[in-house]
Amino acid sequence: MKFAYYPGCSLGSSAIEYHLSTKKAAEFLEIELIELEDWNCCGATSAHNTNKLLSLALPARNLAIAEDTGLDVLAPCAACYNRFRATEHSVREDAENKEKVQKAIDMEYSASNETVSVLELFAQKAGVDAIKQKVKKPLNGLKAVAYYGCLLVRPVSHTGFDDPEDPQTLDEIIKALGATSIDWSHKTECCSAALATSRPDVAAPMMYDILRAAKEAEADCIVTVCPLCVMNLDMRQKSIKNKYKLDYDIPVYYITELMAVAFGATPQEIKTDKHFVEAVKLLERLPLEDNSDMGDNNTDNKKTKQEAAASKDEDPEALQKKINAFKKGFEKNPEKMSARLIDDEERAKILAEVVTGDEKKVTKLAEFMASDNEKAKKAAEAYVTGEIKKRNK
Numbered sequence: 001m002k003f004a005y006y007p008g009c010s011l012g013s014s015a016i017e018y019h020l021s022t023k024k025a026a027e028f029l030e031i032e033l034i035e036l037e038d039w040n041c042c043g044a045t046s047a048h049n050t051n052k053l054l055s056l057a058l059p060a061r062n063l064a065i066a067e068d069t070g071l072d073v074l075a076p077c078a079a080c081y082n083r084f085r086a087t088e089h090s091v092r093e094d095a096e097n098k099e100k101v102q103k104a105i106d107m108e109y110s111a112s113n114e115t116v117s118v119l120e121l122f123a124q125k126a127g128v129d130a131i132k133q134k135v136k137k138p139l140n141g142l143k144a145v146a147y148y149g150c151l152l153v154r155p156v157s158h159t160g161f162d163d164p165e166d167p168q169t170l171d172e173i174i175k176a177l178g179a180t181s182i183d184w185s186h187k188t189e190c191c192s193a194a195l196a197t198s199r200p201d202v203a204a205p206m207m208y209d210i211l212r213a214a215k216e217a218e219a220d221c222i223v224t225v226c227p228l229c230v231m232n233l234d235m236r237q238k239s240i241k242n243k244y245k246l247d248y249d250i251p252v253y254y255i256t257e258l259m260a261v262a263f264g265a266t267p268q269e270i271k272t273d274k275h276f277v278e279a280v281k282l283l284e285r286l287p288l289e290d291n292s293d294m295g296d297n298n299t300d301n302k303k304t305k306q307e308a309a310a311s312k313d314e315d316p317e318a319l320q321k322k323i324n325a326f327k328k329g330f331e332k333n334p335e336k337m338s339a340r341l342i343d344d345e346e347r348a349k350i351l352a353e354v355v356t357g358d359e360k361k362v363t364k365l366a367e368f369m370a371s372d373n374e375k376a377k378k379a380a381e382a383y384v385t386g387e388i389k390k391r392n393k
Contacts, residue, residue, distance in 0.1 A: 001030070001031045001032065001125065001126070002031070002032040002034065002071060003031065003032070003033055003034070003071055003072055003073065003074040003116070003121065004033075004034055004035075004036050004065075004066040004069055004071040004072065004073045004074070004113075005033035005034055005035045005036065005073075005074050006035075006036050006039055006042075006062055006066070006073055006074065006075045006080060006084075006115075007019055007035065007039075007076070008039075008041070008042060008075065008076075008077045008079075008080040009041050009044075010077055010227035010228075011076060011077065011227070014227060014231060015077070015227035015230065015231075015254075016271050016274065017254065017257060017270055017271040017272055017274055017275070018076060018077075018227060018230075018254045018256060018257075019076075020260075020269075020270045020271055021254055021256035021257040021259065021260040021265075021270040021272075022074075022076050022118065022254075022256045024256075024260040024263070024265050024269070024270055025122065025256045025259040025260050025263065026121075028134050028259075028260070028263040028264070029122070029126045029130060029131070029134060031121070031125075031126060033074060034069070034071065036062060036065050036066055036073075037065065038065065039062050039065065040058060040061055040062060041058060042058055042059045042062065042075075042079070042080045042083045042084065043055050043058035043059065043083060044079045044080065044083060045079065045193065045194045047083075048083070048086075053100055053101070053104055054104075055083065055086075055087075056086075056087045056090055056091075056097065056100075056101050056104075057101055057104040057105050058083075059080075059083045059084045059086075059087040060087050060091065060101045060102075060104075060105050060107075060109050061105040061107065062084070063084060063087060063088065063109060063111065063113065063115070064105060064107040064108065064109035065107075066113055067109060067110070067111075067112055067113045070113070071113065072113050072114045072115070072116055073113060073114070073115045073116070074115075074116055074117075074118070074121055075115050075116075075117065076117075076118045076225065076256070077226065077227050078117070078149055078151045078152045078225055078226035078227075078228070078229070079151055079193075079226070079227075079228060081115060081116075081117045081151070081152065081159075082151040082152070082158065082159070084115040085115055085158040085159055086158050087101070087111075088111045088114065088115060088158075089157065089158050091109065091110070091111040092111045098110070098111075116161075117152060117159075117161065117225065118225050118255065118256060119152070119161070119162065119169040119170055119173070119225060119255075120161045120169070122173060122255075122256075122259070123169040123170075123172050123173050124161065124169065128172050128173065128176045131173060131176040131177070131259070132176045134262075134263050135176070135177055135178060135262045135263065136262070136263060136264045137261065137262055137263075137264060138177065138178025138262060139177045139178045139179040139258060139261070139262050139283075139286055140178045140179070140286065141179075141286050142178075142179035142180065142220055142221070142258075142282070142283075142286055143179070143180045143182055143218060143219050143220045143221075144174050144179050144180065144181055144182065144219055144220065144221050144222070144223045144253075144258075145181070145182050145184045145186075145187070145213075145214045145217055145219040145221075145222055145223070146167075146170040146171045146174055146181055146187055146223055146224075147170075147186070147187060147210070147214075147222050147223060147224040147229065147233075148162075148167050148170060148187050148188050148224070148225070149188065149189075149190065149191060149224060149225075149226045149228075149229045150188060150189070150190040150191075150193075151226065152167075152225060152226065153167045153188065154188075163339075164188070165188060165335075165336045165339050165340075166187070166188075166336070166339060166340050167187065167188065170223065170224075170225065170255060173255055173259065174223060174255070174258070177258055177259060177262040178262065179258070182217045182218065182219050183217075183340075183369070183373070184213055184214065184217040184219070184325065185213055185217075185325050185326060185328060185329030185332075185337070186209065186210050186213040186214070186329075188336075189206075189209070189210060190206060191206060191207055191210060191226075191228070191229045191232045191233060192204075192206040192207055192232060193228055193232075194228070196231075196232050196236060203232070204239075204240060204243055207232050207233060207236060207237075207240050208240050208243070208244050210222075210233060211233065211237065211240060211246070211250060212244075212246075213325055213328075214250055215248055215250060216321040216322065216324065216325045217321075217322060217325060218318055218321070218322070219250070220250075220251075220282060221250060221251045221252065221253055221279075221282065222250060222251070222252045222253070223252075223253050223254075223255050223258060224252065224253075224254065224255070225254060225255055225256075229252075230252050230254065233252045234251075234252040234275055234276050234277050235276045237249070237250070237252075237276065237277050238276070238277075249277045249278065250277065251275065251277050251278065251279035251282055252275070252277065252279075253272070253279060257270055257272050261283055267279070267280045267283050267284070268280070319370055319371065322369075322370035323363075323366045323367050323370045324366075326365070326366035326369045326370060327362055327363060327366040330355055330362045330365065330366065331362070334351075334352040334355055334356050335348070335349070335352045337352075337365075338351040338352040338355070338380070340369075341365070341369075341376055341377050341380035342377070342380055342381065342384065347381075347384045350384045350387055350388065351380050351383060351384050353387075354383050354384065354387050355383070361383060364379060365379060365380060
């Protein structure tokens with residue numbers, strides 16, 4: 001498997017550990033990454049806030065270079081990925097824009113190739129089973145929350161590789177490495193992005209909410225795929241701690257760092273020791289046993305047994321924190337939380353209407369979600385069925 005590789009501005013500097021671990025994980029999975037020659041900045045936030053044509057032309061030049069090679073493009077940075085996909089969509093759907101873009105870059109570009117994210121590449125192109133087979137040091141004992149952020153799975157018309165409200169590809173990779181992926185309320189919330197620089201008064205509570213939610217979910221760490229998210233949640237974590245009087249540190253990893261370590265690399269080899277919040281000791285404390293008898297470590301049956309045991313033995317205070325986190329999720333975004341419990345879009349909408357303003361129902365669903373998600377789903381379906389009967393009378 002071969003892909004053109006677009007590191008972007010971050011992966012050669014502030015996100016060097018992302019660059020090294022992505023290359024290392026790809027190497028273990030026998031995926032060849034060929035860095036684009038003479039690539040340029042994608043424009044990220046600045047370009048599309050300044051000039052629409054520029055916001056398309058900057059990514060288009062890189063995509064045109066890749067198109068000449070006949071390869072699809074891997075863009076690990078979530079912002080770069082989002083801008084590349086937006087450009088592909090614009091060029092394919094709007095002939096006038098296509099002509100303007102080609103004139104601006106002075107190159108032929110027809111968007112015949114495609115940009116993939118790290119999650120698409122590893123979870124879907126390589127496959128979760130292939131990841132499991134490469135694990136030599138399973139991350140048993142690590143409890144993580146998967147943080148997708150706001151750019152990776154939205155808008156669906158541009159991305160479309162995962163659910164925009166309750167994505168699963170990052171969770172699947174975490175589980176394939178032997179770790180536990182904890183369901184939580186903030187997996188697709190925005191970290192504030194560049195507002196952390198221009199409007200720290202707005203950004204600080206957004207970052208705090210994510211860190212607090214991760215801690216309340218009893219996570220050991222946050223796992224993501226976005227350099228800007230890591231910058232905000234890792235580099236700025238100390239200032240958030242000071243502002244909100246927090247008494248904990250929580251490491252923030254790129255998923256590729258965990259992959260590389262689970263495949264056999266050392267944290268130092270991929271520069272995990274460069275994090276602002278200490279991130280090496282947690283990995284070194286894990287029971288990194290040989291993977292020869294890993295077997296069905298991540299099967300649904302075993303997962304159910306482990307979750308049931310964990311719920312039974314869970315500290316009451318910790319359980320209450322989880323319940324409070326789910327309640328807050330329902331209060332903040334009932335549609336999103338309802339979609340986690342009911343797959344059918346129309347029934348999920350009805351559930352959101354039913355629980356809005358009904359503290360008793362919200363509390364009951366939150367309690368079930370914290371201890372037994374299957375019960376939560378059954379209760380949700382019962383609420384919807386009851387509401388439909390009432391409406392039909």
